Amino acid sequence: MLNKGAFFWVSVVSAIIVLAFLALPMISMMTAPAPSAIREALADKLVTDSVLLSLYTAGITSLICLVVGTPFAYLLARKEFPGKRLLLSIVDIPIVIPHPVVGIAILGVTGRNHWFGRLLIELGIRVMGSKVGIIAVMVFVAIPFFINAAREGFASVSPRLENISMSLGASKLTTFRKITLPLAWRSILAGLIMSAARALSEFGAVVVVAYHPMIAPVLMYERYEAYGLKYSQPVAFILVVVSLLVFIALRFATAGQSARVEER
Amino acid sequence: MIKLRGIANTFPAFQLGPVDLDIPKGSFFMLMGPTGSGKTLILESIAGLATLKQGTVTIFGRDVTGVRSGRRGVGIVYQDSALFPHLSVKDNIAYGLKWSKSKGLQVPEIVEMLDLGELLDRLPGKLSGGEKQRTALARALVTNPSVMLLDEPMSSLDPQFRGRLRRELKAIHSRTGTTFVMATHDFTDALSLGTGGAVVKSGTIEQQGSIDEIFFKPATPFMASFVGMKNVFAVKIARGTATTPDGLEILLVGGEESGSGHVAISPESIVLSTESGRGRTSERNHFEGTITGIVREGYGFIVEVQCRTTVFSAVVTPASLRDLKLNQGSHVWLSWKASAIHTY
Numbered sequence: 160m161l162n163k164g165a166f167f168w169v170s171v172v173s174a175i176i177v178l179a180f181l182a183l184p185m186i187s188m189m190t191a192p193a194p195s196a197i198r199e200a201l202a203d204k205l206v207t208d209s210v211l212l213s214l215y216t217a218g219i220t221s222l223i224c225l226v227v228g229t230p231f232a233y234l235l236a237r238k239e240f241p242g243k244r245l246l247l248s249i250v251d252i253p254i255v256i257p258h259p260v261v262g263i264a265i266l267g268v269t270g271r272n273h274w275f276g277r278l279l280i281e282l283g284i285r286v287m288g289s290k291v292g293i294i295a296v297m298v299f300v301a302i303p304f305f306i307n308a309a310r311e312g313f314a315s316v317s318p319r320l321e322n323i324s325m326s327l328g329a330s331k332l333t334t335f336r337k338i339t340l341p342l343a344w345r346s347i348l349a350g351l352i353m354s355a356a357r358a359l360s361e362f363g364a365v366v367v368v369a370y371h372p373m374i375a376p377v378l379m380y381e382r383y384e385a386y387g388l389k390y391s392q393p394v395a396f397i398l399v400v401v402s403l404l405v406f407i408a409l410r411f412a413t414a415g416q417s418a419r420v421e422e423r
Numbered sequence: 424m425i426k427l428r429g430i431a432n433t434f435p436a437f438q439l440g441p442v443d444l445d446i447p448k449g450s451f452f453m454l455m456g457p458t459g460s461g462k463t464l465i466l467e468s469i470a471g472l473a474t475l476k477q478g479t480v481t482i483f484g485r486d487v488t489g490v491r492s493g494r495r496g497v498g499i500v501y502q503d504s505a506l507f508p509h510l511s512v513k514d515n516i517a518y519g520l521k522w523s524k525s526k527g528l529q530v531p532e533i534v535e536m537l538d539l540g541e542l543l544d545r546l547p548g549k550l551s552g553g554e555k556q557r558t559a560l561a562r563a564l565v566t567n568p569s570v571m572l573l574d575e576p577m578s579s580l581d582p583q584f585r586g587r588l589r590r591e592l593k594a595i596h597s598r599t600g601t602t603f604v605m606a607t608h609d610f611t612d613a614l615s616l617g618t619g620g621a622v623v624k625s626g627t628i629e630q631q632g633s634i635d636e637i638f639f640k641p642a643t644p645f646m647a648s649f650v651g652m653k654n655v656f657a658v659k660i661a662r663g664t665a666t667t668p669d670g671l672e673i674l675l676v677g678g679e680e681s682g683s684g685h686v687a688i689s690p691e692s693i694v695l696s697t698e699s700g701r702g703r704t705s706e707r708n709h710f711e712g713t714i715t716g717i718v719r720e721g722y723g724f725i726v727e728v729q730c731r732t733t734v735f736s737a738v739v740t741p742a743s744l745r746d747l748k749l750n751q752g753s754h755v756w757l758s759w760k761a762s763a764i765h766t767y
Contacts, residue, residue, distance in 0.1 A: 319503070322501075323507075325491070325492040326472060326493060327498075327518055
């Protein structure tokens with residue numbers, strides 16, 4: 160042990176600092192609320208409604224990312240074309256801009272002063288203070304994570320496998336369904352989980368577009384502002400536990416399919 | 424006949440074509456050329472897997488230029504096998520059956536022919552290189568393609584597996600009568616399997632014809648160098664004699680066009696001796712020189728002999744090297760027949 164060089168020990172110390180920095184607040188948050196406070200929060204309809212709304216909107220967000228983002232991610236993985244780098248940069252914009260700006264930008268195009276906003280109003284779609292607004296914001300901030308993960312997954316599948324499938328008679332769509340998708344599935348799942356996690360954690364943009372109906376992070380913020388830390392912690396605890404359960408269930412549900420691909 | 428006429432496309436760092444190529448029906452056609460010369464793109468153009476900006480592809484009289492890949496009756500096997508990693512050997516082989524209507528070799532026959540019976544339930548990750556290529560071959564064969572495209576199928580195999588796959592390919596070719604087109608840069612493949620071939624250089628066809636023509640009558644200096652001709656010299660040709668810049672007069676068969684050109688003499692055609700054979704052998708060309716290098720190559724030796732400033736290479740067996748007591752600095756005589764010289 161003593162023979163290890165200085166670089167090794169610097170790495171160990173750095174790992175301890177980072178892990179402590181990440182773990183301590185989480186441990187504190189998960190252990191702070193008394194069991195009675197958690198039971199009380201679970202019985203509070205406002206809390207359960209907000210957690211369910213968070214899960215619902217994040218779930219819909221992931222689905223939209225899957226449906227809209229998958230073909231786009233495939234295009235970005237397979238084709239070379241002028242302006243591709245610009246497109247990739249545009250996809251990453253939501254990752255780098257401050258979250259309240261996202262909310263304000265979405266309100267800008269969906270309000271009465273914008274033709275798109277007027278079109279939505281004509282169609283009877285309300286964005287501000289609605290689930291549609293929450294989902295729109297969530298898709299905006301989450302879709303880059305999905306597209307990037309799915310793109311990498313598709314890029315890792317050799318185009319030759321698709322060529323072989325098509326030379327054997329399969330159409331492009333069948334090839335995608337039987338070859339590309341099963342091989343890229345793990346990355347797509349990772350993208351889904353990351354986009355859902357990103358959507359669940361969004362606060363800054365949602366609070367601008369839709370304070371009500373209240374998703375869990377907004378409720379937590381409201382409880383913290385009105386009553387202090389002690390009353391916001393049980394909500395946080397419940398949201399973290401429920402989110403973890405959902406992600407673990409998702410991982411298990413797809414473990415069988417992924418395991419076969421692993422053996423390649 | 425498979426006919427490619429003027430096929431071409433431009434890529435960011437590569438220009439394919441225009442390529443004109445005639446591949447006889449039922450042949451085992453070798454597509455040779457250096458790495459990156461465009462062999463795979465030509466195969467993929469026949470298969471309908473490469474986008475073409477211009478040109479036509481006709482397979483046995485049917486224009487398939489706009490026809491999608493799976494409807495051309497073409498199978499393809501890549502260098503890296505490209506087996507579907509999530510499907511077992513059995514499922515890989517059976518993959519194309521759903522869309523195949525043609526009748527010919529049946530799956531059990533193919534499985535037996537390629538000795539895959541024991542491997543059917545394995546995933547590709549658990550196969551050796553040779554087993555992977557045999558599976559890829561079986562997968563392409565089950566649809567009974569009229570054209571089989573092989574993209575350097577042996578380049579990733581160990582030498583002992585190459586021989587086996589070569590024999591299997593030969594057997595399948597003679598049994599099915601399918602037209603095989605194989606990209607390779609291995610001359611052993613070309614010489615042992617090919618009935619005809621073409622050499623690709625920078626996206627265009629440099630020469631096409633029979634295997635003998637390609638290897639023994641290279642049409643350009645590039646071809647001569649590509650097929651391993653070591654004695655390629657710039658010369659001036661006049662009245663049946665090729666003169667090197669240092670004044671060596673090489674006698675030709677006669678009837679060659681006068682002017683500047685190149686001669687190539689295969690190292691196997693040059694006979695080495697320690698005394699002059701002039702007047703005693705049928706060889707018309709005799710030159711005295713000094714051995715400047717002896718290099719082991721395979722089972723024989725390449726002996727480099729300098730005559731004036733021109734250096735010739737000749738192939739010598741280990742027994743000859745020992746019997747003639749050839750060493751660096753030895754004086755020797757080189758001789759070869761006029762008919763062994765190629766001019767272009």
